[in-house]
Amino acid sequence: xxxxxxxxxxxxxxxxxxxxxxxxxxxxxxxxxxxxxxxxxxxxxxxxxxxxxxxxxxxxxxxxxxxxxxxxxxxxxxxxxxxxxxxxxxxxxxxxxxxxxxxxxxxxxxxxxxx
Amino acid sequence: xxxxxxxxxxxxxxxxxxxxxxxxxxxxxxxxxxxxxxxxxxxxxxxxxxxxxxxxxxxxxxxxxxxxxxxxxxxxxxxxxxxxxxxxxxxxxxxxxxxxxxxxxxxxxxxxxx
Numbered sequence: 001x002x003x004x005x006x007x008x009x010x011x012x013x014x015x016x017x018x019x020x021x022x023x024x025x026x027x028x029x030x031x032x033x034x035x036x037x038x039x040x041x042x043x044x045x046x047x048x049x050x051x052x053x054x055x056x057x058x059x060x061x062x063x064x065x066x067x068x069x070x071x072x073x074x075x076x077x078x079x080x081x082x083x084x085x086x087x088x089x090x091x092x093x094x095x096x097x098x099x100x101x102x103x104x105x106x107x108x109x110x111x112x113x114x115x
Numbered sequence: 116x117x118x119x120x121x122x123x124x125x126x127x128x129x130x131x132x133x134x135x136x137x138x139x140x141x142x143x144x145x146x147x148x149x150x151x152x153x154x155x156x157x158x159x160x161x162x163x164x165x166x167x168x169x170x171x172x173x174x175x176x177x178x179x180x181x182x183x184x185x186x187x188x189x190x191x192x193x194x195x196x197x198x199x200x201x202x203x204x205x206x207x208x209x210x211x212x213x214x215x216x217x218x219x220x221x222x223x224x225x226x227x228x229x
Contacts, residue, residue: 012155031218034217036220041222041225042142042222042223043119043121043220043221043222043223044116044158044206044208044220045220046217046218046219049217090157090158094216099170100146100170100210100212100216101163101168101216102148102160102163102171102173102174103148103150103160103208103218104156104160105150105158105159106156107156107159108156108157
């Protein structure tokens with residue numbers, strides 16, 4: 001069974017600082033991995049996805065993530081935080097590689113950006 | 116191109132009543148998923164449907180919950196005899212055939228049980 005662990009339920013950074021949100025996965029098959037962002041009282045918006053192509057994945061809003069098989073990690077980074085990045089971020093793994101199936105989500109990391 | 120549409124956005128029910136949550140997938144999407152988000156928690160998978168078929172219901176509670184995705188019309192998540200523990204945000208997602216399992220989410224229905 002697939003699982004996702006997000007270390008740190010809350011992360012606070014200063015505006016302009018590096019953002020690093022951690023995600024480790026467990027998967028019995030080559031994983032498809034996703035990062036989603038959720039703004040208050042809204043649905044989830046896809047930031048980026050890893051689908052076994054390039055290990056460094058670039059997403060929207062300046063975010064990127066690197067797939068490291070040896071570390072079973074898929075950490076999300078952004079070089080310079082903006083106030084508008086404050087939201088909840090979820091890492092997810094697909095149950096079956098490339099096939100329509102359920103997503104298993106981590107418990108989320110709430111990002112706070114301070115002046 | 117409208118996104119995934121869920122209604123109502125907010126639903127208030129008293130204990131013992133029925134709740135019906137609707138989801139219209141994105142145009143051209145044939146896969147629908149329902150997830151539940153409890154306060155301060157991540158999303159938990161409930162059920163995955165294609166038109167007229169339930170593909171995976173491993174996350175559905177055994178009693179009181181049911182889901183359908185008819186040939187015509189939206190997908191419906193039905194909760195009978197609601198209890199306070201059913202209070203949560205329910206999200207629907209859809210994906211296209213051959214879309215690499217990229218799921219697009221609606222804004223959710225927030226159910227409050229009094």
